[in-house]
Amino acid sequence: MAAEPxxxxxLAVDALVAAGRLVGAHLVQGELVMRIVExxxxxxxxxxxxxxxxxxxxRNATMWGPAGHAYVYLCYGLHWMLNVVTxxxxxxxxxLIRGVEVLAGHDVVAAxxxxxxxxxxxxxxxKVGAALGLDARWDGHDLCAPGxxxxxxxxxxxxxxxxxxxxxxxxxxxxxxxxxxxxxxxxDQVSHRRALVAVPGVPTG
DNA sequence: ACAAGGATCCTCT
DNA sequence: GAGGATCCTTGTT
Numbered sequence: 090m091a092a093e094p095x096x097x098x099x100l101a102v103d104a105l106v107a108a109g110r111l112v113g114a115h116l117v118q119g120e121l122v123m124r125i126v127e128x129x130x131x132x133x134x135x136x137x138x139x140x141x142x143x144x145x146x147x148r149n150a151t152m153w154g155p156a157g158h159a160y161v162y163l164c165y166g167l168h169w170m171l172n173v174v175t176x177x178x179x180x181x182x183x184x185l186i187r188g189v190e191v192l193a194g195h196d197v198v199a200a201x202x203x204x205x206x207x208x209x210x211x212x213x214x215x216k217v218g219a220a221l222g223l224d225a226r227w228d229g230h231d232l233c234a235p236g237x238x239x240x241x242x243x244x245x246x247x248x249x250x251x252x253x254x255x256x257x258x259x260x261x262x263x264x265x266x267x268x269x270x271x272x273x274x275x276x277d278q279v280s281h282r283r284a285l286v287a288v289p290g291v292p293t294g
Numbered sequence: 295a296c297a298a299g300g301a302t303c304c305t306c307t
Numbered sequence: 308g309a310g311g312a313t314c315c316t317t318g319t320t
């Protein structure tokens with residue numbers, strides 16, 4: 090793990106570009122260290138799947154804030170989701186963290202999930218949120234500042250997978266099909282893997 | 295004030 | 308592969 094958090098400038102770009110930079114990066118929270126292996130980009134404007142599609146609301150206000158902050162919200166009334174705000178202050182884009190590998194702090198994760206963990210991998214955004222103990226207080230937290238919860242440079246994938254995003258059937262067909270979900274092909278438990286295909290390099294769409 | 299829907303997960307079959 | 312859990316956010320009355 091690098092000593093310094095990930096630079097904010099690396100995230101103040103288009104969500105899909107930022108997504109490519111986030112796969113392989115580390116999430117550090119105290120003794121807990123997790124490597125990101127699967128993400129989804131949500132862009133604004135022109136993305137009918139993005140929470141910002143209907144404009145600024147109390148829930149999604151953080152997405153209009155500075156890049157590198159956490160956009161945390163409750164999904165289906167019971168799962169806390171971690172997103173990284175991307176792009177500039179006039180955009181409303183974010184990258185959803187869908188899967189991580191636990192590198193250190195397995196006991197912390199096991200205690201929070203309240204049950205035995207499979208092989209150190211957390212596939213699915215609800216599991217990631219549970220592992221980090223997220224709740225509404227984390228919304229707006231600066232992930233580019235040391236302490237609390239922070240992003241650090243990690244190990245980028247050697248091989249990539251890309252495919253459509255999960256659970257967004259309400260969007261237009263164009264956006265349902267957009268290959269804005271990225272994953273590390275060498276991580277053995279990426280969720281909904283059948284829908285992903287190998288791509289030669291980092292997709293920048 | 296109310297109704298509808300949701301960036302999911304788990305437990306069955 | 309299918310369905311229920313569970314409750315907050317949002318848009319409408």
